[in-house]
Amino acid sequence: MKLINRDTDYAIRALCYIFKHKKKVISASDLVSELRIPRSFLRKILQKLNKKGILKSFKGQGGGFLAAKPADKILLVDLIETFQGKVSLNECFFRKLTCPHKRTCVLRDKLDKIEKQVLKELKRITVVSLLR
Amino acid sequence: MKLINRDTDYAIRALCYIFKHKKKVISASDLVSELRIPRSFLRKILQKLNKKGILKSFKGQGGGFLAAKPADKILLVDLIETFQGKVSLNECFFRKLTCPHKRTCVLRDKLDKIEKQVLKELKRITVVSLLR
DNA sequence: AAGAATGATACCATGTTAGTCTCATTTGTC
DNA sequence: GACAAATGAGACTAACATGGTATCATTCTT
Numbered sequence: 001m002k003l004i005n006r007d008t009d010y011a012i013r014a015l016c017y018i019f020k021h022k023k024k025v026i027s028a029s030d031l032v033s034e035l036r037i038p039r040s041f042l043r044k045i046l047q048k049l050n051k052k053g054i055l056k057s058f059k060g061q062g063g064g065f066l067a068a069k070p071a072d073k074i075l076l077v078d079l080i081e082t083f084q085g086k087v088s089l090n091e092c093f094f095r096k097l098t099c100p101h102k103r104t105c106v107l108r109d110k111l112d113k114i115e116k117q118v119l120k121e122l123k124r125i126t127v128v129s130l131l132r
Numbered sequence: 133m134k135l136i137n138r139d140t141d142y143a144i145r146a147l148c149y150i151f152k153h154k155k156k157v158i159s160a161s162d163l164v165s166e167l168r169i170p171r172s173f174l175r176k177i178l179q180k181l182n183k184k185g186i187l188k189s190f191k192g193q194g195g196g197f198l199a200a201k202p203a204d205k206i207l208l209v210d211l212i213e214t215f216q217g218k219v220s221l222n223e224c225f226f227r228k229l230t231c232p233h234k235r236t237c238v239l240r241d242k243l244d245k246i247e248k249q250v251l252k253e254l255k256r257i258t259v260v261s262l263l264r
Numbered sequence: 265a266a267g268a269a270t271g272a273t274a275c276c277a278t279g280t281t282a283g284t285c286t287c288a289t290t291t292g293t294c
Numbered sequence: 295g296a297c298a299a300a301t302g303a304g305a306c307t308a309a310c311a312t313g314g315t316a317t318c319a320t321t322c323t324t
Contacts, residue, residue, distance in 0.1 A: 059301045118250060160269080193322065
């Protein structure tokens with residue numbers, strides 16, 4: 001029952017490093033030696049951040065990554081959704097089917113409320129707030 | 133990222149049924165035909181509830197299960213912990229080791245706060261509050 | 265003694281997570 | 295233009311978690 005998984009975690013570490021060296025283009029190699037994250041794994045993560053428009057990438061010698069937007073515009077929730085899908089604490093399945101009592105289920109109702117709270121809190125966390 | 137998994141879900145359904153038929157001893161067979169949950173799976177769940185002191189069991193013909201304590205004394209959190217372990221939204225591992233920045237990590241700090249909120253809300257939910 | 269129930273526990277299939285590997289493409293430098 | 299350094303794309307794999315099954319032992323009622 002983890003809120004963030006390893007991809008998201010690594011993405012955050014990478015982003016923090018990139019923001020601490022703003023203006024410089026950071027290559028995967030830089031990040032690997034700095035963060036000690038497995039190279040191939042990290043590369044996949046960087047590619048995804050690029051596709052999502054959170055990083056800009058530059059190919060070829062001297063290439064690497066730059067932030068595509070300011071740190072206070074990158075929400076933790078966006079990262080979580082990028083790597084783990086929509087935040088949903090109350091998916092309810094009954095024998096592989098979506099539960100037939102969806103609308104009337106008291107438990108679901110209560111979990112929904114908790115989910116909304118969590119989401120609200122998560123939305124207040126940006127990459128800036130993680131830069132120490 | 134689910135707050136409750138299938139074991140917990142089934143446990144709740146079973147408990148609700150048992151409480152709605154208080155005083156009667158309910159067998160696994162009763163529950164299977166009522167709730168349409170796979171027999172063996174349900175039996176494992178009932179056994180666990182028994183071991184945890186949430187149900188009392190009776191062997192032999194006419195045997196089955198009874199609630200071991202009142203519905204308002206059974207917290208949803210207890211069920212979650214029985215089947216899924218301690219609620220912990222912020223486990224942080226770094227390359228299989230516990231993360232070395234545990235104490236200084238800003239993210240961990242924020243997730244901790246969210247976890248405390250969730251836990252507080254979860255503790256307010258008892259089986260009574262799920263009996264409709 | 266028989267049958268109906270739970271207790272204990274091993275097993276299995278599928279999906280998810282974390283990580284690896286390879287090849288193609290782009291770009292800067294000599 | 296050749297080469298090296300970088301990213302892009304995507305297939306592959308090992309280990310673990312989840313959901314579910316199966317079997318045999320034990321206990322209790324009749």
